[in-house]
Amino acid sequence: MSNITLSIPDELREEMQKLEIINWSAVAREAFLQKIEDIKFLEEFKSKSKLTDKDALRLGRKVNERLSKRYMEE
Numbered sequence: 405m406s407n408i409t410l411s412i413p414d415e416l417r418e419e420m421q422k423l424e425i426i427n428w429s430a431v432a433r434e435a436f437l438q439k440i441e442d443i444k445f446l447e448e449f450k451s452k453s454k455l456t457d458k459d460a461l462r463l464g465r466k467v468n469e470r471l472s473k474r475y476m477e478e
Contacts, residue, residue, distance in 0.1 A: 410432070
């Protein structure tokens with residue numbers, strides 16, 4: 405197994421140290437794996453889509469606007 409070094413803010417490190425029971429290496433491995441799976445899913449979805457990048461950005465902006473309005477009303 406390989407090792408990597410991460411830089412994190414001091415404040416985050418202090419909070420992590422308070423939770424000694426947590427295996428932070430396992431948390432990081434799971435987060436890395438989840439991100440890889442998310443990207444693979446999106447790449448596969450994109451490969452099957454007929455939307456252009458421009459279309460996807462436009463739709464994404466519309467979704468963001470509508471979500472923003474919904475949460476501002478609540």
